[in-house]
Every structure is written in C-alpha cells, then in structure tokens.
Amino acid sequence: MGSFIIKRVLVSIPLLLIISFLTFVLINLSPLDPAEVVLHAQGVPKITDELIAQTKAELGMDRPFLIRYINWFMACLQLDFGKSYVTGEPVWSLLGPAFLNTLKLTLVSVIFIIALSILLGVICALKEGKMMDKSVRGISFFLTSMPSYWLAALMIWYFSVKLDLLPTSGMDSYKSYILPVIVIVLSYAGIYFRIVRSSMVSNLNEDYVLYGRACGLPEKKITMHILRNSLQVAISVFCMAIPIILGSTVVVENVFAWPGLGSLSVKSILSRDFPMIQAYVLVLAVAFVLFNTISDIINAAMNPKLRKDL
Amino acid sequence: MTRRMVAFLAALMALMVLLSGCSDGNDAKTGSIAQGKELVYATAKDINDMNPHLYPGSMSAQGMVYESLVENTEDGIKPLLAESWEISNDGKVYTFHLRQGVKFHDGEPFDAEAVKKNIEAVQKNAKKHSWIKLSTKIVSCNVIDPYTVQLVLSETYYPTLVELSMTRPYVFISPKNFINGETKDGVNGYNGTGPYRLAEHKVDQYAIFEANENYWGGAPKVKKITAKVLPAGETTFLALKKGEVNFVFTDDRGTDSLDVEAMNKLAESGDYQIVRSKAMNTNMIAANSSKLDNPIHETAVRLAIWHAIDRETISKQIFHETEPAAYTLFSPNVNYANVELKKRGYDLEKAKKILDEAGWILKDGQTVRTKSGNKLDMKLYYDANSSSQKTQAEFIQNSLKKIGIQLQLVGEESTSIAKRRSTGDYDLLFNQTWGLAYDPQSTVSAFASESSYYHTTSGITKADELYKKIDQVMVSTDEDTRKSLYADILTIVHEEAVFIPITNGNVTVIAPKNLQGVSFKQTQYELPFEQMHFK
Numbered sequence: 001m002g003s004f005i006i007k008r009v010l011v012s013i014p015l016l017l018i019i020s021f022l023t024f025v026l027i028n029l030s031p032l033d034p035a036e037v038v039l040h041a042q043g044v045p046k047i048t049d050e051l052i053a054q055t056k057a058e059l060g061m062d063r064p065f066l067i068r069y070i071n072w073f074m075a076c077l078q079l080d081f082g083k084s085y086v087t088g089e090p091v092w093s094l095l096g097p098a099f100l101n102t103l104k105l106t107l108v109s110v111i112f113i114i115a116l117s118i119l120l121g122v123i124c125a126l127k128e129g130k131m132m133d134k135s136v137r138g139i140s141f142f143l144t145s146m147p148s149y150w151l152a153a154l155m156i157w158y159f160s161v162k163l164d165l166l167p168t169s170g171m172d173s174y175k176s177y178i179l180p181v182i183v184i185v186l187s188y189a190g191i192y193f194r195i196v197r198s199s200m201v202s203n204l205n206e207d208y209v210l211y212g213r214a215c216g217l218p219e220k221k222i223t224m225h226i227l228r229n230s231l232q233v234a235i236s237v238f239c240m241a242i243p244i245i246l247g248s249t250v251v252v253e254n255v256f257a258w259p260g261l262g263s264l265s266v267k268s269i270l271s272r273d274f275p276m277i278q279a280y281v282l283v284l285a286v287a288f289v290l291f292n293t294i295s296d297i298i299n300a301a302m303n304p305k306l307r308k309d310l
Numbered sequence: 311m312t313r314r315m316v317a318f319l320a321a322l323m324a325l326m327v328l329l330s331g332c333s334d335g336n337d338a339k340t341g342s343i344a345q346g347k348e349l350v351y352a353t354a355k356d357i358n359d360m361n362p363h364l365y366p367g368s369m370s371a372q373g374m375v376y377e378s379l380v381e382n383t384e385d386g387i388k389p390l391l392a393e394s395w396e397i398s399n400d401g402k403v404y405t406f407h408l409r410q411g412v413k414f415h416d417g418e419p420f421d422a423e424a425v426k427k428n429i430e431a432v433q434k435n436a437k438k439h440s441w442i443k444l445s446t447k448i449v450s451c452n453v454i455d456p457y458t459v460q461l462v463l464s465e466t467y468y469p470t471l472v473e474l475s476m477t478r479p480y481v482f483i484s485p486k487n488f489i490n491g492e493t494k495d496g497v498n499g500y501n502g503t504g505p506y507r508l509a510e511h512k513v514d515q516y517a518i519f520e521a522n523e524n525y526w527g528g529a530p531k532v533k534k535i536t537a538k539v540l541p542a543g544e545t546t547f548l549a550l551k552k553g554e555v556n557f558v559f560t561d562d563r564g565t566d567s568l569d570v571e572a573m574n575k576l577a578e579s580g581d582y583q584i585v586r587s588k589a590m591n592t593n594m595i596a597a598n599s600s601k602l603d604n605p606i607h608e609t610a611v612r613l614a615i616w617h618a619i620d621r622e623t624i625s626k627q628i629f630h631e632t633e634p635a636a637y638t639l640f641s642p643n644v645n646y647a648n649v650e651l652k653k654r655g656y657d658l659e660k661a662k663k664i665l666d667e668a669g670w671i672l673k674d675g676q677t678v679r680t681k682s683g684n685k686l687d688m689k690l691y692y693d694a695n696s697s698s699q700k701t702q703a704e705f706i707q708n709s710l711k712k713i714g715i716q717l718q719l720v721g722e723e724s725t726s727i728a729k730r731r732s733t734g735d736y737d738l739l740f741n742q743t744w745g746l747a748y749d750p751q752s753t754v755s756a757f758a759s760e761s762s763y764y765h766t767t768s769g770i771t772k773a774d775e776l777y778k779k780i781d782q783v784m785v786s787t788d789e790d791t792r793k794s795l796y797a798d799i800l801t802i803v804h805e806e807a808v809f810i811p812i813t814n815g816n817v818t819v820i821a822p823k824n825l826q827g828v829s830f831k832q833t834q835y836e837l838p839f840e841q842m843h844f845k
Contacts (some may be wrong), residue, residue, distance in 0.1 A: 026405060032725060039438075040725045043365035046441030046761050047732075054437055086366050087359045088496060090437035094513065153544045167539060168549045171515060257540045266541075267355070267514075270695065306520045 005301050012289045019285040020076065024069050027274050032062050037272045041085040072278075081279035086271050092277045094264065096199070099283060101171060102260030106245045108177060109184040114238055116189045121196025121234075122227060128201055137197075140190030148187045152255040155179050169257040180256045184245060195237050200232035232302050239295030243287040319503045325585035343556055346824060346844040348534035350591040351557040352546040353640050356539050357517045360500040360508060362481045363432050363493040369477045370559070371537060371822030374519055375415075376481035376502035378472050379406055380423070382747045382832045387471045391420065391482065391503060401787050408457040412526045415501035424485050428493075432479045435494035436563030443755060443784065444473040444480075466785045467610070468792065469751040476747060505530045506839035524707060531843035550582070550820070559819040560836060570630035573820060582820050584807030587830040589634070589641035589814035589817045591745040595690070595706075595738050596731070599769030599808050605686050606737045607769055610668035611715075612807035615738075616654050617661035618709045625813050628701050630820060636811035639803060646796035651804045661713045672714040679714035687716040688737040691730060694721035699740050702812065742815065747833040754780055754799060763809075770806040 021249050028034075035055040039047045060071075075082065081091035120140070124133040143151075159179060160168045166175050203209070203226045210223045250262035257263075261280065268276035315621040326584050343350050357371040379392040393405040412420040429451040430438065439445035452460045455542040463470065474480045482492065484501035487642070500508045505527065506519040533583040538555055540546045547568055549555040558568060568576075576582040597612050598604070605611045621635030637654065640647035670679040671684050679686040692699040700721060717738075722730075730736040744752040754763035758777045765772060776799060785796040803809055818835045831838055 033728070037725065040728065041366075042438075043364065046759070048437065048440050048761060051437045052439065084662075089359075096751060098514070113806075149544075153503065153548070156545060156548045161548050164552070168440070168552055168554055169545050255542045255545055257515075257538075257542070257545060259512075259539070263541060272723075292637050 001301065005297055008293055008296055012293050015289055016286065019289075020073055020282055021069065023281045023285070024279050028065065030174060030272075030274075032272070034274065035059065037274065038085045041271045041273055053281055076279075076282065081282075082275040084268075084276050085273045087277075091275050095261075095276065095283065096280050098259060098261050098264040099139075102246060102249055102262065105177065105180055105249060105252075105258065105260060105280040106242060107185070107186070109181050109245060110180060110238070110241055112185045113189050113192055113241060116185065117193035118231070118234070120189075120193045121200060121244075122223075124193070124197045125200030125204065125287065126206075126223070135157050136195075140193055143186045144188075144190035146187075148183055148251050149255060151186060152179070152183045152252060155183060156255070169255070171258055176256075176258075180252050180258060183252055184249070185256075188241065188245065192234070192237065192241065196234050198231065200226060203230045232299065235302075236295035236299055237299070239291045240288075243284065243291050246287055247284045313431070343553060344534075345553075346822075347532075347827075348536065349532055349557045349842070350538055350823075350841070351559065352538040352540040352549060352555045353537050354539075354541055356514045357537055359492060359496075360496050360511075361503065361647045362483050362500075363428075363435065363479045364438070365478065367478075368537070369833075369835035371508075371519070373479070373504075373831070374506040374535065374839055375500060375504045375508055376477075376483060378476065378481045379408075379506050380471050380560065382472055382475040384775045384832065387475060390475070393503055394703055395471075401468075401785075402463045404461040404463070404470060405454070406459050406461070408459065410457055412503050413524060414482075414486075414503055415424075415507040415522060416484050416486055416499065418484045418486050418501070420482065421456045421501050422459040423456070424482060425459045426451045426453050427485045427488065428482045429480065431488065431491075431493040432762065433493055438494075439479050441752075442473050442476070442479070443467065444470055458519045466787055467785065468786055472747070472751065477833065496547060506535060508581050523698065525840070527840065530840040532839060533837055543568055543572070549581040551579070554845060555579075556582075556822045557820065557825075560817050560834065565603050568820070570632055573818070576820055581823055583823050583825075583828075585819040585821060585828045586632070587636070587817040587819075587834075588643055589636075589816055590834040591749070591815045592636045592639060592641065592743045593633070593812050593815055594636070594639065594741060595741070595742045595810040595812065596763060596766045597738050597808050597810060598734060598736050598765050599767060600734055601737060601769065601807065604688065604737050605670070605681075605684070606688055608668060609806055610664050611670070611686070612810065613654070614661040614664045614668075614713060615710065615715070616807050617657045617664070618713050618715070619706055619812065620709060621812055622656065624702055624705060628698055628705065628783060629813060631712065631817055633813035636814045639800065639809045640743060640750055640753075641814050644746060646750055646793055647800060649797045649800050651801065654807075658709075659714055662714040665713065670714070677711070678716045685716065686714060687718070689720055691720050691722055691736050691739040692725055693724045693727060693740060695724065696719075696740075703740070731763070731765070736765075745829070745832075745834050750796060750800075751784065754796070755784060757803070759800075766808050767803065770802070770804070771801050776802050779816075 033052065035052045036047060038055055038059065041052060044051070060068070072082065079092050081095065083089065084091055086109065120136055124136050127133045143276060156168045156179060160166045166178055170176055209222060209226060214226065244298065246261065249258070249260060250266060253260045253262035254266065265274070265280045329753040338819045353368065355368065357368040358366045360367045360372060360375065362372055362376045364554065368691050376413050377391050379390060381388045381390040390481070391409055391412060393409045394402055395406045398405055408420070408422060408425065414420055418424070429448065433445065433448055438447045444467060445462045447465060452462065454460055482486040482503060483497060487499040487501055489496055489498055489499040501748055505522055505525045507522050508517065516539060517537045521533045523528045523529045540549060540555065546558065550558065573584055577584050588647055597606050597615070598608060601607055612675070621637070623636045625631060625633055638647070638651050642648040665679060669681045671681065672679045690702045697741055703719045708721055711715045727739055730739060743749055757767045758764060758780050767776060770776070779795050779799050783792055783799065786792045786795060815834065817830055817838065819828055821828050825842055827841045829841055
C-alpha cells in the first residue's frame with residue numbers, strides 16, 4: 001500500500017509540471033503586450049512607448065520566455081506567485097484569504113451534500129420505483145436544472161428581504177453562510193444523490209445480496225453491506241466534489257458578494273491581472289490533482305485489486 | 311415512509327429557519343444601517359489601492375479622502391487647500407497661498423513643505439501621468455514660506471489650475487505615509503486632508519469612511535459612509551429593498567449595476583429618491599479618417615452615418631431616457647463648447663442623397679452600395695463587456711443597412727479597443743469624452759495625441775490647421791482668443807463628422823428619501839458627500 005501511495009504521488013508531479021507550463025504558455029500567447037496589460041490594469045490613462053519600455057524593464061519582461069517561466073515556477077514552489085498587476089501587492093496576500101473563504105464555503109457545502117445525498121440515495125434505492133423515489137428524483141432534477149443565479153436571487157428575496165431573517169450578502173457572521181450553502185447544496189446534491197442511488201440499486205441486484213438473504217441474514221446487515229460497497233464508488237466522486245465546487249463558486253459568490261476565489265478570478269480576468277490568473281489556475285489544478293490522488297488512494301485502500309494498476 | 315420523509319424535510323427546513331433566527335449577539339458590521347445617520351453605498355468593485363498618486367483606486371473613495379489645491383466648479387476654479395494664488399505675467403509661475411491650520415488625518419500639518427513633497431513625488435513618476443499635460447511642464451516646486459508655495463512651469467499652460475483640481479494625481483497625502491520619500495511604489499497609509507478618513511478596509515468586502523471631525527470646512531454631517539462591494543445588480547437591488555444598503559450612484563467606468571426599472575421601483579416604494587446630474591460626458595463613435603483604403607476616410611460617408619443614427623430612439627429604448635440624445639461632441643454646458651454648430655438629425659433620405667452624390671451607388675438587386683468596385687463596408691468595434699454598447703451597435707448596424715452601408719460588429723475587451731485606437735487599426739469604434747471637469751481640454755488635446763484620437767483626426771483636410779489651433783489654445787493666456795480657437799476646433803471636427811455623438815451620459819444617484827443636499831461635482835467619478843445631511 002505504501003509503495004502504491006508513493007507511486008501515485010510521483011505520477012501527479014509531471015502532471016502538475018505540464019499544467020503549470022501550459023498555464024504560463026496560454027497566458028503568454030495572448031496577443032497583447034504584457035507591459036501594456038499591466039499599465040491598463042493599473043488604470044494609467046495614457047500609455048506611451050517609453051512608459052511601456054520602462055514597465056517591461058521593471059517587470060523583467062524583456063527576458064526570454066523560458067527564463068521567465070523557470071523563474072516564475074521556482075518562485076511558485078515557495079508560494080510566491082509574483083505581484084498583482086493591478087495593485088502591486090503579492091498575489092498570495094490576495095489569493096490566500098480568497099482561497100480560504102471559498103474553501104470554508106465549499107467544505108461546509110460538501111458536508112451537507114454528502115449527508116443529504118447518502119440519506120436520500122439510500123432511501124430512494126430501497127424504495128426504488130415507488131412514489132417516494134419518484135418524487136425525490138423529480139424534485140432533485142428540478143433543482144439541479146434550475147440556474148443557481150436565479151435560485152440565489154429567489155432565496156435572498158424570500159429569506160432576507162421578505163422574512164428579514166438573513167443578510168442578503170457579504171461574509172459577516174455564520175448567518176452569511178446559510179443562503180450560499182443552501183444554494184450550492186440544492187444545485188449539487190441532486191447530482192451526487194443520483195450516483196449513490198444508482199450504485200445502491202446495482203448492488204441490490206448482486207448475487208451476494210441474494211446469497212445473504214438465502215442464508216437468512218437480517219435485512220439491516222445486508223443493507224449495511226450494500227451501502228459499504230456502493231459508497232466505494234461514491235467516495236471518489238465525493239472527493240472530486242471538493243475541487244469541482246471550489247472552481248465553480250463564481251456565480252454564487254457573485255450573487256452573495258462572497259469575497260472568494262470566484263469573485264477574485266472574475267475580477268482578475270476582467271482586468272487581465274495575469275499573475276493572479278496564473279496563480280488561480282495553478283491552485284485549482286493542484287486541488288484537482290490532489291483530490292484525485294486522495295480518492296485513488298482511498299479506493300486502493302478499500303479495494304486491493306486497484307493497487308496493481310500502476 | 312413518504313410521510314416520514316416529508317416530516318423530516320419539514321423538520322430540516324424548520325431547523326434552518328430557526329438557526330437563522332438565532333441572534334449571534336453582534337450585529338453584522340453592515341447588517342443594519344443606523345437610519346438617518348450613515349450611508350452605505352453599493353459598489354461593483356473594491357475601492358482598491360487608495361494611493362492618490364496612482365490609478366487603480368476608486369475615484370469616488372479617493373475624492374472623499376484627499377484634496378487638491380483648487381476646486382473645479384460650475385462657476386470656474388475656486389479655492390480649496392490654496393486660499394488664493396497669483397499667476398506671473400508670462401504665465402509660467404503660479405504662487406499659491408495655502409489655507410492655514412489644515413491637518414492631515416494623522417495630525418501632520420499641511421504646509422508648503424508637504425505640497426512640495428507631494429508634487430515632487432508625483433513628478434518622479436511623470437511617465438505614468440503623461441495624460442495630464444501639466445506633468446510635462448512642471449519644472450520645480452519651491453517653498454517660499456511655510457504657507458506659500460511656488461510652481462514653476464516650462465511654458466505657459468492655461469489648463470494648469472483645472473489639472474491641479476483633478477482627483478488625481480495632484481492631491482495631497484501625509485508625507486509620513488511616503489515610502490523612502492516617494493509614493494510611486496506604494497504608501498504605508500492613506501491620510502489625506504479631506505472630509506472623510508479611511509477607517510477600515512476589508513478587500514472585496516467593504517470600506518468604512520468616518521467623518522473627519524477636524525475638517526477645515528467643518529465636520530461633515532453624515533458621520534459614516536460605507537462602501538459595500540456588491541458585484542451583482544440583483545443583489546444590490548434586494549439589499550436596497552432590505553435596507554442593508556441605502557445609496558447607489560453610477561460609479562467609475564459608468565457601469566450601472568441597476569437597470570432603470572429597478573431604480574423606478576425603488577423610487578415608487580417611497581423610501582428612495584432618484585437624483586440625476588446634468589450632462590457629464592458624451593458617448594460617441596470615433597471614425598478613422600486616416601484609413602485611406604476604407605470608405606470611412608470620406609467625409610460624405612461619415613456624414614451619412616451621422617444622419618442614419620436615430621439617437622432619440624437609442625435614448626428612449628436603450629437608455630430608457632436616462633441619457634438624452636447628443637448632437638454635438640460636447641454638450642453646451644461644457645466650457646467653451648457653447649458654439650453655434652449645425653444640428654444634424656436623423657434623416658435617412660438625406661443620408662442616401664449624400665451617399666448618391668459621393669458616388670456610392672446602390673445597384674439594382676444589391677443591398678450594399680459600391681463605388682468603383684469597392685463595397686461600402688466597415689467594421690465597428692465595441693466593448694464586449696458593455697451590454698448597452700452591444701445593443702447600440704446592433705441598432706446602428708440595422709439603421710445603416712437601410713441606407714446601403716454594411717457594418718460588421720466586433721466586440722472586444724476595452725484594452726484591445728484602446729490599442730486599436732492608438733495604432734489606427736479600426737474603422738469605427740465606440741468611445742466617450744473625458745467628462746465635465748476635464749473637457750474640453752483633455753478630449754481636445756487627445757485629438758492630436760498618438761495614443762488617442764490622432765488617427766481619428768489626421769485624415770481630414772484641415773488636420774494641420776486643427777493641430778496648430780490645439781497647440782495655440784493650450785498656451786493661450788487670453789480668454790477671447792481661447793474662446794474663438796475652441797470654436798474653430800469644434801467647428802472643424804463637427805463639419806468633418808469624425809466624432810459621431812450618440813448620447814450624453816450623466817451621474818444618477820439613488821439616495822434615502824430623507825437625505826438632503828445631494829449634489830454633484832464637475833466629474834462623473836465623485837460626489838460631494840460632505841454636503842449631504844439627513845432631514
């Protein structure tokens with residue numbers, strides 16, 4: 001098992017290298033002169049050729065591409081993503097707090113999503129095809145397909161304006177979490193609940209269930225077995241839910257004025273704050289690779305057959 | 311089970327509602343507004359870096375915290391931190407007598423030494439301020455005595471006082487906030503002399519400004535102003551309805567977070583009032599007269615486009631009458647711009663006639679006019695992030711089709727549009743004049759500037775004459791000469807139709823019904839909060 005973990009981690013390193021390189025290349029492919037982008041981002045009203053030359057030298061942009069990439073990458077390893085084009089502050093000082101804010105929101109949401117989808121998935125699988133199952137599936141389908149923007153506006157209107165219970169937006173106290181978490185949970189729980197349900201249903205028709213019943217095992221014990229087997233599939237999916245939600249909070253953060261990664265990425269993209277965009281992409285990529293690795297390791301721990309793949 | 315499930319869900323909902331009902335004892339900072347005491351305004355963007363000598367910060371916030379030597383008002387230049395001034399006969403030396411007893415927010419005295427340090431700090435970064443011509447003309451800034459300071463220029467420059475009155479860069483920050491005697495690489499605090507001081511700032515969340523009780527102009531009546539970051543217009547509207555936010559104005563960059571319908575709803579509720587300023591700037595299309603291989607080079611084509619744009623409908627349908635139609639590059643309330651110019655309205659027949667006479671013929675069975683084999687086909691660039699520009703572009707494209715002009719629309723980022731403008735790689739593009747406090751001089755000097763409208767103006771027959779007059783007007787010392795020069799300049803660009811005006815932009819404020827003294831400055835970027843008070 002130990003050697004599997006080491007192998008699995010080693011595999012993800014070249015992947016990260018490739019991602020970091022691609023990020024850097026893609027941004028540098030932009031047809032705009034980075035020095036000009038910097039000046040625009042700083043809001044300088046009039047940009048002259050000498051000013052561009054001066055900025056280039058200041059930012060070391062007159063150096064060859066590969067050298068710039070290596071410098072940037074070495075600095076990234078020390079969490080130094082350079083300075084924001086707009087404010088000149090270190091990228092990490094802005095990205096760090098935003099990342100934490102989004103992470104808090106994501107973790108709270110994921111906990112609720114897991115609890116809710118396991119609960120509903122199990123209930124619906126056991127009641128497959130009955131009214132209960134149909135109605136939960138119908139509702140979840142409806143909620144998942146509803147644009148979260150609209151759902152959020154509706155929630156704010158009802159809970160905060162009409163009932164005056166919660167703040168409309170911002171991040172002031174634990175109350176601020178309630179609405180955004182509800183919106184994220186309602187948008188995603190439906191997807192994960194279906195996964196739990198379908199793997200439960202497929203397990204229900206397995207031979208070992210029939211065998212267990214034939215041996216006269218108590219139904220509760222059988223259900224626990226089924227649950228354990230079906231959750232194996234779900235665990236890797238739940239693991240990936242964290243980076244997926246981390247990267248897709250843009251809409252919710254925008255509506256709820258949540259000072260997180262989503263808001264920051266939009267802001268950086270609009271002002272072409274390249275160092276910020278690079279860092280954002282990199283952080284998300286690391287999150288994806290990291291959770292993917294974790295889910296593989298957990299699965300391997302639960303199912304020895306999977307360890308031979310590497 | 312179904313019933314149990316329903317019960318469970320109901321319980322879950324009830325739990326959430328209960329949870330949310332629990333008070334956590336400390337009222338959220340921006341959760342409840344002390345009615346009748348403070349203002350909380352919604353802004354789409356964070357106030358950003360408040361360094362007054364650079365450009366990323368929010369101008370409305372900087373306008374509360376920092377002050378300039380003089381102020382630009384409707385009635386001309388008025389004293390601010392300088393009580394009086396003299397200009398030498400050759401127009402090169404300005405002597406300012408400073409207001410005494412003024413202190414920065416950190417208690418540092420505001421005196422001649424502080425003025426000198428600030429002006430020198432700005433000049434050290436002069437390349438970034440090249441848009442403001444004054445930055446290229448300051449030779450030195452000398453302390454005469456503790457309250458007298460002298461500004462020496464390399465040549466006469468009539469807009470000196472106007473440019474000194476602008477929100478940035480010639481405003482004053484406590485010398486204690488300088489880093490290594492400079493401000494160009496950042497400052498370590500934001501202490502100005504203005505009516506409000508920045509008390510707290512949480513990036514991307516809010517910024518709190520508190521009244522400066524020792525303000526030389528008397529402590530402001532509204533004691534606390536909070537800028538709350540709300541990127542989504544829907545949330546802003548709901549927050550206004552709930553009362554978490556009670557003030558909105560058209561902030562920087564002219565992005566309105568609320569649409570007209572939402573504004574009217576708020577006003578109808580009886581809690582809010584809508585206050586609109588007079589015309590502040592003009593939204594227009596700049597036409598590239600220097601593009602010799604394109605029909606846009608011809609005056610006739612530009613005139614036809616001018617006549618084919620139905621401004622009244624644009625104002626009604628797209629701007630819901632918040633922006634009136636514009637028929638001249640500058641609205642008559644701009645200094646020196648009250649000039650007799652021929653009004654050209656919406657007239658498709660006239661547009662067709664102009665094109666026919668210029669040799670652009672619409673052949674039978676064709677939709678686009680041609681002249682010696684060339685099609686009457688042009689590209690209009692608009693800012694992809696502006697929904698109103700896109701709508702206008704589509705509307706204009708449709709109007710031009712009726713007179714046989716094919717217009718291709720290209721939406722791009724504002725940075726690419728700015729780049730096109732400076733390199734001349736465009737036929738037509740959306741743009742706007744600088745605004746009341748800056749006009750006419752800033753927009754007019756941009757006519758001749760490579761990085762601005764040089765390509766717009768350089769293709770006209772009278773280009774050389776135009777540039778000469780622009781140079782003359784900037785160094786003129788005599789009011790009558792200046793008036794006639796501006797009249798000539800504006801007449802030339804009007805006759806050549808290189809700037810095709812569409813509407814006049816303004817500032818719109820939504821404020822609590824009981825707030826009085828809501829007025830405007832000469833710029834769309836700031837508001838005089840210190841004059842507001844609750845009934």
